[in-house]
Amino acid sequence: MGLQAPLWRAVTVFRVAALVYATVLMLTGFRDFTRPWLGWAVLAAMIAWTAVTGVHYHDPAGRNRSWLAADLAFTLACLLASMLVVPAAKLSSGGATLPMAWVAGAVLVWALRGGRRAGGIAALIVGAADLFLRGEITSATVNGTVLLLLAGGVMGYVSRLTDDAETRLQRAVELEAATRERERLARGMHDSVLQVLALVQRRGTELGGEAAELGRLAGEQEAVLRSLVGVHVTAAVAGTADLRLLLGRYGSPLVTVATPATPVLLPAAVAAELAAAAGSALDNVATHCGSSARAWVLVEQEPDAVTVSIRDDGPGIAPGRLAEAATSGRLGVAQSIQGRVRDLGGTVAITSGPGQGTEVELRVPLPR
Template identity: 90%
Template sequence: MIHHREDARMGLQAPLWRAVTVFRGAALVYATVLMLAGSREHTRPWLGWTVLAAMVAWTVVTGVRYHDPAGRRWTWLTADLAVTLTCLLVSMLVVPAERLAAGGATLPMAWVAGVVLVWALRGGRRAGGIAALIVGAADLFLRGAVTSATVNGTVLLLLAGGVMGYVSRLTDDAEARLQRAVELEAATRERERLARGIHDSVLQVLALVQRRGTELGGEAAELGRLAGEQEAVLRSLVGVHDTAAAAGTADLRLLLGRYGSPRVTVSSPATPVLLPAAVAAEVAAAAGSALDNVTVHGGPAARAWVLVEQEPDAVTVSIRDDGPGIAPGRLAEAAASGRLGVAQSIQGRIRDLGGTVAISGGPGQGTEVELRVPVPRLG
């Protein structure tokens, strides 16, 4: 995985490496023009042309080598720096000393900036700065004194290394975002595949159990009823996924409306109650758990009423039933004994959303569960 990401990063930086090769070619043309113009003043013109030929050959070699991500290794970059310094320092054998001291052109001139750019591209701003300082120190040694030429040249090299290092970091960030986007797309496709599988298999089985249980009657009818409720819950979850994929939001009224039945009355506003799809799914699941508790503790004849209220900054869902109510301390006793239905399925879900849960009611008075969640900013 590490090598894969490194190769992907290098691939994303490929245009920058090509740009450095183009820069070196242009700088080589400039060095050739200066050689033609000043060769009469050179002490060893033949050596100057030899250095220029070496620069041409090295530009071709590095251009080919750096085109392949495998060739962008520090061994090659170190060799690149050594060749650049050699071409620069040979200038003292070709260009008169007094001309160099006065700020005259060296043999490679701007060509030396190429190695600073590749170091910054490969290792970031720090590596680019190191290469710039090394080249600047060699230029200072060559001229023998601190002049405006040495100062300006070093500053420009530092700026070039800093800018290229910054661009290199931007490409790293872009590659990381691209990697996360690819992983998110893969996860989304996997969820869609699972949703299709659920729709084609599990939901059909639950629907069959509901139908056959109703036909058989007795205890089988109760089993069929439970299967039907679970089918509705599962369909709502699959529906939430589809809504989230399409728009990123879901209408809480529609999710809670699936719980409606002859014994469950759902009341909601006339306008959509829009929440982020994941938030709406968790609120609906918590409400479904509360309705399951109504059946478990109140029996199949217990009735429930679900009320949805929308406020500017929050949404409240109240689930009230006419069951036997909750004895004092029963929730704490259930949690202590390991029965965490309310603590996890209801309170845990809403707590994770930054909301609150209020449970009230006493023996013979029914139970009311109030779910209140803040409304996140959409868009």
């Protein structure tokens, strides 16, 4: 039922307690009323409405705008009915209305459903009705409106906190379930396919010749399968993705991927674009540095940004070569790497020199 369910039950309990207070006031003061029978009728309607809303608000589907509007309208009707029951002189001097504190129930449900702003609006509407009822600004109207505003503000704030807590709890549960499933698949893969591929790689290297080539291919497939074990059940949570898993599939005997031990969660679209930019950089290594060039991918997570560095041991980039490539229409670096990261609000730094290899640093700020 969610973390907000206790708050809705608390509002119902508050309304019941406020009804008890209104009943006590009715019993001690109904002899002074101009129409006591109408006062008892209003109290009976308040009791019935409290029971109806208590049952209706128990179901999250019943907490819609139509019911909240009806709740506020009924509360205002009970409050304004005091004009026909309580003597005008008593109201103008700050005397009790028929519903008294019961009117705060509508303000609380508005704040619980719509936040602090909705609670404040409901409090001002009830305060305006109370002012109209009494005919002048008194300490009773001012104090009552201020208390309603405070109650609406506090309930709206607590409602937002419970929403955030529920979202985080759901993400934690999904992450734990995905982690367990990934570990289960990893154990199964390790006990069967991965062990066979590792054996083929080791025996092929020992035998040499064509068997060595077969062993190398087996080693590459082992690395790919290990990354797929993680990608198959990504620890993605409500639109997020673990960058480590997306980059892990680029790992191979020639590409070493180093990531933090904990998940690097980013919005799914951001993680996909950042991983694609890193993949383009690795494609450039394979294309321009030769089939035997090695590359290293390093992921660093900072409090406000994520940095992915791709370094290779190739011949490096001659000065002015990137600008010349962009001028001649070859936009691999300009679009596939720099363009992607720029669209994410990040930066790309390329450090290279003849005979020194190349390092491409992709830095993307974390969303607030």
